[in-house]
Amino acid sequence: xxxxxxxxxxxxxxxxxxxxxxxxxxxxxxxxxxxxxxxxxxxxxxxxxxxxxxxxxxxxxxxxxxxxxxxxxxxxxxxxxxxxxxxxxxxxxxxxxxxxxxxxxxxxxxxxxxxxxxxxxxxxxxxxxxxxxxxxxxxxxxxxxxxxxxxxxxxxxxxxxxxxxxxxxxxxxxxxxxxxxxxxxxxxxxxxxxxxxxxxxxxxxxxxxxxxxxxxxxxxxxxxxxxxxxxxxxxxxxxxxxxxxxxxxxxxxxxxxxxxxxxxxxxxxxxxxxxxxxxxxxxxxxxxxxxxxxxxxxxxxxxxxxxxxxxxxxxxxxxxxxxxxxxxxxxxxxxxxxxxxxxxxxxxxxxxxxxx
Amino acid sequence: xxxxxxxxxxxxxxxxxxxxxxxxxxxxxxxxxxxxxxxxxxxxxxxxxxxxxxxxxxxxxxxxxxxxxxxxxxxxxxxxxxxxxxxxxxxxxxxxxxxxxxxxxxxxxxxxxxxxxxxxxxxxxxxxxxxxxxxxxxxxxxxxxxxxxxxxxxxxxxxxxxxxxxxxxxxxxxxxxxxxxxxxxxxxxxxxxxxxxxxxxxxxxxxxxxxxxxxxxxxxxxxxxxxxxxxxxxxxxxxxxxxxxxxxxxxxxxxxxxxxxxxxxxxxxxxxxxxxxxxxxxxxxxxxxxx
Numbered sequence: 245x246x247x248x249x250x251x252x253x254x255x256x257x258x259x260x261x262x263x264x265x266x267x268x269x270x271x272x273x274x275x276x277x278x279x280x281x282x283x284x285x286x287x288x289x290x291x292x293x294x295x296x297x298x299x300x301x302x303x304x305x306x307x308x309x310x311x312x313x314x315x316x317x318x319x320x321x322x323x324x325x326x327x328x329x330x331x332x333x334x335x336x337x338x339x340x341x342x343x344x345x346x347x348x349x350x351x352x353x354x355x356x357x358x359x360x361x362x363x364x365x366x367x368x369x370x371x372x373x374x375x376x377x378x379x380x381x382x383x384x385x386x387x388x389x390x391x392x393x394x395x396x397x398x399x400x401x402x403x404x405x406x407x408x409x410x411x412x413x414x415x416x417x418x419x420x421x422x423x424x425x426x427x428x429x430x431x432x433x434x435x436x437x438x439x440x441x442x443x444x445x446x447x448x449x450x451x452x453x454x455x456x457x458x459x460x461x462x463x464x465x466x467x468x469x470x471x472x473x474x475x476x477x478x479x480x481x482x483x484x485x486x487x488x489x490x491x492x493x494x495x496x497x498x499x500x501x502x503x504x505x506x507x508x509x510x511x512x513x514x515x516x517x518x519x520x521x522x523x524x525x526x527x528x529x530x531x532x533x534x535x536x537x538x539x540x541x542x543x544x545x546x547x548x549x550x551x552x553x554x555x556x557x558x559x560x561x562x563x564x565x566x567x568x569x570x571x572x573x574x575x576x577x578x579x580x581x582x583x584x585x586x587x588x589x590x591x592x593x594x595x596x597x598x599x600x
Numbered sequence: 601x602x603x604x605x606x607x608x609x610x611x612x613x614x615x616x617x618x619x620x621x622x623x624x625x626x627x628x629x630x631x632x633x634x635x636x637x638x639x640x641x642x643x644x645x646x647x648x649x650x651x652x653x654x655x656x657x658x659x660x661x662x663x664x665x666x667x668x669x670x671x672x673x674x675x676x677x678x679x680x681x682x683x684x685x686x687x688x689x690x691x692x693x694x695x696x697x698x699x700x701x702x703x704x705x706x707x708x709x710x711x712x713x714x715x716x717x718x719x720x721x722x723x724x725x726x727x728x729x730x731x732x733x734x735x736x737x738x739x740x741x742x743x744x745x746x747x748x749x750x751x752x753x754x755x756x757x758x759x760x761x762x763x764x765x766x767x768x769x770x771x772x773x774x775x776x777x778x779x780x781x782x783x784x785x786x787x788x789x790x791x792x793x794x795x796x797x798x799x800x801x802x803x804x805x806x807x808x809x810x811x812x813x814x815x816x817x818x819x820x821x822x823x824x825x826x827x828x829x830x831x832x833x834x835x836x837x838x839x840x841x842x843x844x845x846x847x848x849x850x851x852x853x854x855x856x857x858x859x860x861x862x863x864x865x866x867x868x869x870x871x872x873x874x875x876x877x878x879x880x881x882x883x884x885x886x887x888x889x890x891x
Contacts, residue, residue, distance in 0.1 A: 296789050317795025329786035333808030342804075343794035390790075402786075 245272035246307045246320070246397040246430050253292055253302035255285075255454075262288050263299065264454040270432065272397075275424050278434045279441040280451035281477070286434045289451070290402055293432065295319055306398065322391035326403040328383045330375040336386050337371040340393050361389040364423070381412045388423075401433040405440065417443060438478055442466070450474050468590065472597040475522045475590055481554065481565040483522045483590070490519040490591065490600075499560045501539050507587040510600055518594035525554065526567040527585040530576070538581030546573040557582070631872065638865035646861060655866040665867065668845040671757055675846070676825035678758070682765045683821055684814070687772025692802060694773065695780040705777075709770035716767065720834025723763040724750065753843040756836055760844060764831055768824065772817050779813035780806070815882055822878050826871060847871050 248270040255263040262285045270276050280286045291297035293304055295316035303312050311319045331339050340358045349357075362368045365385045375383055384404060391399050404420075405413045421444050424431055435441055441448045442462045449459040450473075458470035469475035475483045488498030496503040496519065503521070531538050541559035546568070553573035555566045559582050568576065591600040639650045659665050690708055694701050711719065726732045727750040737745035749755035783806055791801045807814065829848040836844040847867060854864035 291789075294789075294793065296792060315795065316789075316792045321793070323789070323793050325786040325790060327784050327786045329784060329790035331787075331790075331805045331809070333805070333811070343796070346794060346796050346800070394794075 245428060247272045247305075248293065248398060248430060248432065249303075249305035249308070250289075250293065251303040251305065253289065253299050253304070255288060255292065255297070255299045261454050263292065266302070266454070266456055268449060268456065268459060270430060273428045273430055275421075275431045275433065275444060275446045276449060277441040277445035277447075278432065278449045278451060279436070279438060279477075281436055284451040285454040286436075286451045287402055290323075290400055290432065290434045294321055294323055294400055320396045321398050321400055322394040322396045323400040323402065324384075324387050324391050324404045326406055328375075328387040328407075330383060330386055330390070332375055335372050335374055336367065336378075336389075339375070339386055340389050343390065343394060357393045357395070361392045364392065364426075365389050380408055381416065384408060384416065388420075392427075396429075398430045398432070401431065401435075403435055404433075406435070406437070413440075420444065438480075442478075450477060452477075467588070468599065469522070470599050472520060472522070472592045475592070479524060481525055483524055484528070484562075484564045486521040486523075486560065486562065487594065488519060488521060489517045490514050491517065496521055496591075501560065503584060503586065504537075505586055505589075505591070508589060508591060510591070512598075512600055514591075514593060514600050516593065516595055519600065520592045520594055520597075521584075522590040522592060523584050524588065525565040527588045528564060528566045529583045529585065530555070530557075530566060530568070530572070531581045531583050533579045533581050535581050535583070538583050541580050541582045543576055543578050543580065546576060548573060634865045634868050637861055638869050640862055642861035642865070644859040644861070655862045656870070658863060659866045659870065662863075664842050664845060665847070665850055667842050668847045668850045671843075671845055672825060672828070672847055674757055675760055675764075675828065676822070678761045679764050679768075679825060680818060680821045682761060683768045683772050684817060686765055687769040687817070688776050688807075690769060690773040691776035691780055694777050705774070708773055711767045712770045714767070716764075716830040717834045719763055719767045720831045723759065723766070724835045727759050750836070751840055753840045756840060756843045760828075760831060760835060763835060764824070764828075767831075768821060771820070775813060775817055775820075776810070779810040783809070815885070819879065819882055823875070826875050826878070847874075 248268075250266055250268040250270075253263050253266040254261075266285075266289060268276075278286045278289060288297055292299045295304075295311070295314060299312075303310050305311065306319060306321075331342060334342060337358060340361060341354045344354045344357065358371070359368075362371055365388060367382065367385050367389060370378060370382055370386070375386065378386065384407075387404070401420075405416055408416060417440060424444075433440075433444065445462050447460060448462050448465050450457045450465065452473045458465055458474045460468075460470070465474060466478055469478060469483075472485075476485075486498050488496050490496050490505070494504070494506045494508075496505045498521070530541070533540060539559055541557040541564065544556045544558055544563070546556070547554045548570060551570075553568045553570050555568045555573055555576060557564045557566060557580070564582070566582075592598065593600055636648075636650075637646060638655050639652060640647050641649060641651050641654075690704075694705055698704065714722075727747070729735065729748040729751055732750075734745060734747045737747075749759045787805070787809075791805060796805065827848055828846050829852065832838060832844055832846050832849050838845045838849055848871065851864050851867040851871065854860045854867065
């Protein structure tokens with residue numbers, strides 16, 4: 245088990261800042277997911293950790309040793325790639341053993357390692373096949389196997405599941421999680437899929453424009469997003485936002501409506517009154533029109549999702565998504581009222597877009 | 601209003617049939633006719649009396665033909681190995697993102713735009729013992745400098761190899777470079793992660809993965825070997841003596857200079873069979889992959 249420290253990594257390319265002072269401390273044995281949309285710098289960050297890309301400044305420490313100047317193969321890392329990157333003309337067995345051969349590992353040890361990895365990943369029957377004779381899922385297993393036999397205590401994953409179909413992706417996700425529990429190695433996993441991030445990660449780092457917006461446990465990221473970007477990025481459908489003024493009396497004023505925010509735990513005292521209220525679709529309660537402390541809302545349409553349903557309402561001149569039970573959605577009236585569960589809401593500063 | 605022509609719906613089968621007809625008559629028809637001629641006693645005028653395989657027996661007891669075949673093997677092996685190695689090395693260098701890559705690419709591809717006749721002529725001048733490289737060095741004061749391969753019966757075949765490698769390396773470079781550019785970037789990353797030395801990466805990972813590309817190059821070069829005629833004519837005219845005779849030149853000589861239609865046809869048919877024989881491994885591997 246190894247720890248990884250990422251310190252003040254900066255990288256710009258042709259005037260464009262790709263990584264902007266990225267700091268991360270990854271504990272030994274942790275499963276960290278780096279999540280972000282394409283172009284946010286997440287893959288570049290992984291390549292910098294691996295040593296495949298240079299950074300302009302900053303340090304990478306593995307077990308408190310600076311590895312910034314080491315070649316990728318000397319950093320004690322293994323990596324699994326999106327396109328699998330298997331050696332095309334070699335059998336699966338050779339794919340697994342080739343790296344160890346180069347490193348001068350004794351033959352008996354190589355055979356033992358290959359057998360161990362093949363058993364763990366259930367690819368024993370495929371050992372004498374060529375990569376071109378394998379399916380996508382099988383290739384991914386071999387790629388993981390090639391990373392495992394390096395017996396490094398840190399494994400990097402660069403969107404390993406995005407070339408698989410949905411069903412296989414869900415299965416492999418579970419298997420990877422089990423693999424992590426068995427091997428207890430440190431894993432850094434890059435993805436753009438928030439379901440992968442939420443289900444697999446011990447901690448998620450959400451990246452945006454080369455910065456880490458939030459680095460916390462998945463549930464924290466969902467319940468207490470650190471910035472407006474994280475709040476909008478995590479969760480489906482996206483969080484509902486309302487612009488307004490936050491008064492000193494802990495009341496939130498928007499469109500002549502006053503909401504009591506006294507149950508909300510403020511992390512920082514707001515410096516400017518302009519604020520944005522964020523509320524998840526499951527934290528909006530639909531009540532009868534005219535109930536005290538409620539806002540009038542009008543149903544636009546409903547979507548039945550099988551287990552539950554989504555209602556889309558117009559309230560205060562904005563479109564809101566609300567999670568409903570299927571029965572409630574079927575009998576929903578057009579004119580209703582909204583009450584927000586303020587203890588679960590989020591407030592963001594309109595100026596800095598950070599959480600208050 | 602539509603014209604009569606617009607209203608006609610052309611059947612694609614007819615269009616294709618015309619094309620196939622042309623190919624059948626002029627291509628396969630010619631082959632069949634040549635095959636037929638090789639079984640007759642034809643000399644200047646075609647004779648249609650079949651005499652069996654006498655012409656083939658004559659061919660394979662003809663010293664000049666045997667020398668031609670041996671020359672083709674020597675030339676072919678050296679040319680293909682040399683061009684592949686040289687072109688591949690150039691492609692690797694170009695792929696390592698050298699400075700002014702496109703300039704070098706143009707320089708190395710340029711010989712391909714020069715016809716083999718011009719190539720042969722230029723190299724004949726360069727290698728000419730009196731007026732070429734040897735003369736230049738001797739005039740510059742290096743009296744003992746000797747490079748007379750062009751006029752040396754034991755070495756003349758190698759001058760053909762040098763000239764044709766110069767001519768074709770650019771083609772191999774471009775094809776291999778295209779293959780190298782198609783290599784997945786992740787594969788290179790995996791190679792770096794595993795710490796594989798560069799030469800082993802190319803030899804054991806990259807090039808084995810580019811087998812179809814290499815095979816295409818070999819097939820292209822092979823066809824150049826078998827039909828090799830113009831370069832010989834321009835550089836050595838088969839000489840000194842018969843030191844650089846080639847099967848294609850043998851066939852042309854016997855068709856037109858020595859007017860021995862039967863023997864020349866037999867030589868042509870043997871060349872056709874040789875071509876098919878050389879392509880066999882390629883077709884075999886392609887066929888095996890499909891099934």
